[in-house]
Amino acid sequence: MLYPSIDTLLEKVPSKYMLVTVGAKRARQMKDNEDYQLEEYKAYKVVGKALEEISVGAIQLANENKEN
Template identity: 60%
Template sequence: MLYPSIDKLLDKVNSKYTLVTLSAKRARELQEQHLQPMLEETKSSKFVGKALEEINAGLLNKQ
Protein backbone atom coordinates (compact mmCIF):
# COMPACT_ATOMS: atom_id res chain seq x y z
CA MET A 1 0.00 0.00 0.00
CA LEU A 2 1.21 3.47 -0.86
CA TYR A 3 2.14 5.74 2.01
CA PRO A 4 1.00 8.46 2.10
CA SER A 5 -2.23 7.78 0.27
CA ILE A 6 -3.14 9.62 -2.91
CA ASP A 7 -6.25 11.04 -1.24
CA LYS A 8 -4.21 12.65 1.54
CA LEU A 9 -1.69 14.01 -0.95
CA LEU A 10 -4.41 15.54 -3.10
CA ASP A 11 -5.56 17.48 -0.04
CA LYS A 12 -2.13 19.18 -0.08
CA VAL A 13 -1.94 19.91 -3.84
CA ASN A 14 -4.74 20.66 -6.25
CA SER A 15 -4.14 18.10 -9.02
CA LYS A 16 -2.45 14.80 -9.79
CA TYR A 17 -0.32 16.52 -12.42
CA THR A 18 1.02 18.98 -9.84
CA LEU A 19 1.64 16.13 -7.42
CA VAL A 20 3.65 14.15 -9.97
CA THR A 21 5.64 17.16 -11.13
CA LEU A 22 6.44 18.38 -7.62
CA SER A 23 7.44 14.94 -6.31
CA ALA A 24 9.59 14.14 -9.35
CA LYS A 25 11.41 17.47 -9.09
CA ARG A 26 12.11 16.97 -5.37
CA ALA A 27 13.18 13.34 -5.88
CA ARG A 28 15.67 14.48 -8.54
CA GLU A 29 17.05 17.10 -6.14
CA LEU A 30 17.47 14.51 -3.40
CA GLN A 31 19.24 12.09 -5.74
CA GLU A 32 21.46 14.38 -7.82
CA GLN A 33 22.45 16.90 -5.15
CA HIS A 34 22.77 14.32 -2.35
CA LEU A 35 20.45 16.36 -0.13
CA GLN A 36 19.01 15.09 3.12
CA PRO A 37 15.21 14.82 3.37
CA MET A 38 13.51 17.61 5.30
CA LEU A 39 11.93 15.00 7.58
CA GLU A 40 13.91 13.45 10.42
CA GLU A 41 12.54 9.97 9.68
CA THR A 42 10.96 8.63 6.52
CA LYS A 43 9.20 5.32 5.96
CA SER A 44 10.37 5.09 2.38
CA SER A 45 13.88 4.26 1.27
CA LYS A 46 13.30 5.58 -2.27
CA PHE A 47 13.63 9.21 -3.31
CA VAL A 48 10.11 9.54 -4.72
CA GLY A 49 8.63 8.10 -1.52
CA LYS A 50 10.63 10.56 0.57
CA ALA A 51 9.43 13.43 -1.62
CA LEU A 52 5.80 12.30 -1.22
CA GLU A 53 6.23 12.15 2.55
CA GLU A 54 7.59 15.72 2.51
CA ILE A 55 4.55 16.87 0.51
CA ASN A 56 2.23 15.12 2.96
CA ALA A 57 3.96 16.84 5.88
CA GLY A 58 3.34 20.22 4.23
CA LEU A 59 7.04 20.93 3.73
CA LEU A 60 6.76 21.25 -0.05
CA ASN A 61 4.23 23.23 -2.03
CA LYS A 62 3.87 24.21 -5.64
CA GLN A 63 6.01 27.14 -6.69
Protein backbone atom coordinates in the same frame (compact mmCIF):
# COMPACT_ATOMS: atom_id res chain seq x y z
CA MET B 1 -1.05 -0.06 1.04
CA LEU B 2 0.38 3.12 -0.41
CA TYR B 3 1.87 5.57 2.05
CA PRO B 4 1.14 8.40 1.96
CA SER B 5 -2.30 7.91 0.52
CA ILE B 6 -3.30 9.65 -2.69
CA ASP B 7 -6.18 11.36 -0.85
CA THR B 8 -3.80 12.93 1.65
CA LEU B 9 -1.49 14.09 -1.12
CA LEU B 10 -4.33 15.63 -3.14
CA GLU B 11 -5.22 17.79 -0.14
CA LYS B 12 -1.80 19.45 -0.55
CA VAL B 13 -1.58 19.50 -4.36
CA PRO B 14 -4.51 20.49 -6.61
CA SER B 15 -4.18 17.72 -9.24
CA LYS B 16 -2.63 14.32 -9.84
CA TYR B 17 -0.62 15.73 -12.73
CA MET B 18 0.93 18.44 -10.60
CA LEU B 19 1.61 15.86 -7.89
CA VAL B 20 3.62 13.76 -10.33
CA THR B 21 5.56 16.79 -11.56
CA VAL B 22 6.33 18.15 -8.09
CA GLY B 23 7.19 14.72 -6.71
CA ALA B 24 9.57 13.93 -9.57
CA LYS B 25 11.26 17.32 -9.37
CA ARG B 26 11.73 17.04 -5.61
CA ALA B 27 13.04 13.47 -5.96
CA ARG B 28 15.67 14.69 -8.45
CA GLN B 29 16.70 17.46 -6.05
CA MET B 30 17.00 14.98 -3.20
CA LYS B 31 19.05 12.58 -5.31
CA ASP B 32 21.43 15.24 -6.66
CA ASN B 33 21.93 17.34 -3.51
CA GLU B 34 21.06 14.89 -0.74
CA ASP B 35 18.89 17.67 0.69
CA TYR B 36 16.38 15.98 3.00
CA GLN B 37 13.71 17.96 4.87
CA LEU B 38 12.58 15.28 7.34
CA GLU B 39 14.62 13.45 9.94
CA GLU B 40 12.99 10.07 9.36
CA TYR B 41 11.27 8.50 6.35
CA LYS B 42 9.22 5.34 5.91
CA ALA B 43 10.10 5.05 2.22
CA TYR B 44 13.35 3.65 0.90
CA LYS B 45 13.32 5.29 -2.55
CA VAL B 46 13.64 9.02 -3.17
CA VAL B 47 10.26 9.31 -4.92
CA GLY B 48 8.53 7.90 -1.85
CA LYS B 49 10.54 10.25 0.36
CA ALA B 50 9.51 13.20 -1.81
CA LEU B 51 5.86 12.21 -1.50
CA GLU B 52 6.22 11.96 2.28
CA GLU B 53 7.60 15.51 2.36
CA ILE B 54 4.64 16.74 0.32
CA SER B 55 2.23 14.89 2.61
CA VAL B 56 3.51 16.48 5.84
CA GLY B 57 3.73 19.94 4.28
CA ALA B 58 7.51 20.26 4.24
CA ILE B 59 7.28 21.24 0.56
CA GLN B 60 5.22 24.29 -0.32
CA LEU B 61 4.01 24.99 -3.84
CA ALA B 62 4.66 28.44 -5.22
CA ASN B 63 1.74 30.17 -6.90
CA GLU B 64 2.81 30.61 -10.51
CA ASN B 65 -0.36 32.46 -11.55
CA LYS B 66 0.95 36.00 -11.45
CA GLU B 67 -1.47 38.73 -12.38
CA ASN B 68 -0.11 41.92 -13.91
